[in-house]
Structures are given as structure tokens and as C-alpha cells.
Amino acid sequence: MTTLAAGTATTDSAARPQPGLARHLIDGAWTGTPITERRNPARPHEIVALSPAGTAEDADAAVAAAVRAQPAWAALPAPARGAILLKAASLLEDRATAVAADLVREEGKTLAEATGEVKRAADVLRFFGSLGWAPSGDVLPSGLPGTTITTRREPLGVFALITPWNFPIAIPAWKAAPALVAGNAVVLKPAELTPLSATHLARALQDAGLPTGVFNVVHGSGRVVGEAFARDERVAGLSFTGSTAVGLHLKGVLDARRARVQLEMGGKNAVLVLGDADPESAAAVVAAGAFGLTGQACTATSRVYVTPGVREAFTAALVRIAGEYAPGDGLAGARMGAVVSEAQFAQDAAAVRLAVERGAELLAGAHDADPTGGLFFPPAVLAGMAEDDPIVTEEVFGPVVAVLEVPDYEAGLAAVNSSRYGLTAGICTDSLALATDFAARAQAGVVKVNRPTSGLDLNAPFGGVKDSSTNTFREQGRSAVEFYTWGKTVYLGV
């Protein structure tokens, strides 16, 4: 059954495509009536997608299908499971033009960002697919005669994945791929705002030959579908990326039934710019982290601490570069894409307005941008606010950055670490000694030296500390498989 209207494949920005139809994928069947409308954030009149509003019964059916399918899937040799992910990677790459265009239309990011994300999702599938051939345990000597010890990792069974709209295909891919290659079955609830991207991933897996019921998708709200997954005793674990409030709620539900939980939540990521840094390069690094992806990444830069010697030159460069990130339609070649929704747009504008009311200086951007013709929010640079101002402490999730002066490195490090969040942190400096010290003492799961806080390599572990993450299991890289498996030690006497 075709789930996406052929019209969505066009890349002609002048054409108005038919809405793509997303359906649940439950036990190998595409089901549900697509009724929930999603509009293009860059073109408010264009309906991009229709998706079904999943019920608790849909969630139950998806989990039941996954429970049925999982044992046979786990019994396949790991290389055979991996081969299906490798095939799905190639299919996704073949379809990249159409998938990226749908991603831009439903999420709002630029075509370059969307194309990169689709490629990244394919690479993620390839990376974890190839792990089907990798060693999956150790061989250890035993103190007992005639005995060898081996370690194995076993799948837990069925995993629920709840994924956000901001990386609508990469995040489902990087949660599903390690789960699947390890022999688990999956139920996915994608973000309501971005149903098409998840559907493309599901189709690639299905077309690659993934057995029926191993990967299921239920669209709908977190309150209904996400909650049903979290409470279902048959779900062995849940991986969530989204807001801290929702993540902590889900953790309560999962902890109560002693199921496994992985949370990637908010961030208030800071960059410390030191006097020895080249102000132009530092401003380019900060701008890429703050305004790339329209600032809509939990890894985005939203606070900058600058030492006095470089503050003026750095700020001037940042303001100039902010002006180059003109927001517009991602399919029409804009440098910065649209904000995802009217609610997010209002939140960005309100955050900037409040900061200005409280005395901050708006050096670039606006707090009164008009969303009528498209959700285009010019990047905002603010300065002169107090260290505990909400713009410095609360996540905005938009292209908004606060610049503060700090007297020296130690004060800057303390300011970086003053946040309740700890996802990514950056430093711009030529000093190897200070960069090394910062890497050791920054309270963040990922530290970037002279690189934007957002943008991750798929082979490197990712996660945060404090209110950003559960701080137990990491995503991405080989260690991602740990969350989806349990360890077993075998003493083999012969």
C-alpha cells in the first residue's frame, strides 16, 4: 500500500504538492484514518501531511505485534539482522531527494540540513547494520581448570521509542537501529508535527525485508500513545527525546515498574569565548551552533560568555553574521529555515520580548516578527542581561542567543556550569591547556573545543548530565547498544 502521495516527491518549490498520507504501521499493515493536518511552517496555506490520531487500542495492538515478532527476529543470526538495516540504508539514500523535501515541508529546516539529516539516518542504519558482524562479547580466562568465560549481550524484548520533531528521521533511526540489530522489536511514536519522515523510515525498513511486526509505528499524542507505551508491562524499555518535563514524567512511570528508560531532554548550552580566540572564527562557531537548524536543537548554543578583551570584536562579528542567517522557505534556498510551529514562534518571540522588558539590549533580531506569511524568526542576539535572567537560564528552543561578559576563564567556567542542564558545552580558545582543563571540568555530556555545540558524529557517544539526560545510557556509537541489551556471563566447562 502506498502511504505517501507521489506528489510529495517533487522538489519544485513552486508546485503545491498533495499532502502526504501517514498511517500507523502495525503488524505489517498500514492502518488508521489520516485526519490530523500538518501545515508547512514556511507556507501556512499548504497542508503537507495527514496522519491518524492513535488510540490506546492502536498502541496495544502495536505492542502485541512486536511481542509476537520479537523471538523469531532475535533468533536470526546477527549478520542477517544487520543486512536488513544495510539494505534500508541504501533504500533511504535512493529516496533521499523525496524524503528530504518532505522533511523540509513538515519541519521547516533548510534543504541542505534536511538532506544532511536523511544521509545521516542512512549512515546510522549502516553503522548499526555493520555491527551485526562485530564482536559482541569478550572471552576471558577462568581461574577454574578447563573453563572459559564468555560475555554476551541479550536483547530485552520490546522497546518503545518516543521521538521529537526537530530531527524527525535521524533520531528515530538512531534509536531504532541499535535496538533492532541487537534483536529487539520496536514500537515508535513519532512527533505529531512530523509524521512523514518517520513513515519514510518505516517504509525503508519494510521494503528492506524487516519481518512483519518487528518495527511498528503509531502516530498520535504523547498523552495517549506515549502514555500507553510507557505503562505497558510488555514494553521492556523506553527511549525518549523531548522536553525535560515530559521526560521526567515518563521516567516516573517506567521507574515504578522497573523498566529501562533513556531520556534526552533539554539543554541550555553555553560557549566560553576567551581573549586568545580569533573573534571572527569564534562568532562563526557560535552562530552555527545558535542559528543552524533554526536554533531548534537540544544541542544548540543559547548562552555565550566572553572575556573583556575580545567581547567587543566578538559581539560585532556575531551580530553581523546573525544578519546573514535570513530566515525563509527551506525549499527556496533560505540560509535559515522556518520555526516549526506557531506555538514555538510565540515562545521564541515572548522569550526575546521578556528579556528586552527586563533590560536586555537586542543587538540583532526582533521580538515582533510577523508569522503570517511563514514562521520566519530572524536570529536574535541579546546582551546586557543579568546572569539569572530567564533568557540565560531557560531553554527557548529557537535562534536566540544571550551574550554575557565574564572577567576571566574561571568565572566563565563557573557560569557555564551554573545551569540546571548539562548537555553540550563549548570553548573557543587557542590555549591547549585551558581547552584541556575545560574538557575535564565542564559539566556536560559533550564538550566541543572550537566547534559548534550542535552537530554530532554518529559513531560517538551522546548524552548529557543533570536535567538534560538520564545520565545512565548513551545514544549513538557502539555504546548505544548497551541500553537495548542486558549482559550475561557464561562459564563454559568442557
Ligand code: UN1
Ligand atoms: C545534533 O546536534 O546533531 O534533539 C543532534 C536534539 C538532540 C540531537 C542533536 N537529541 O536536538
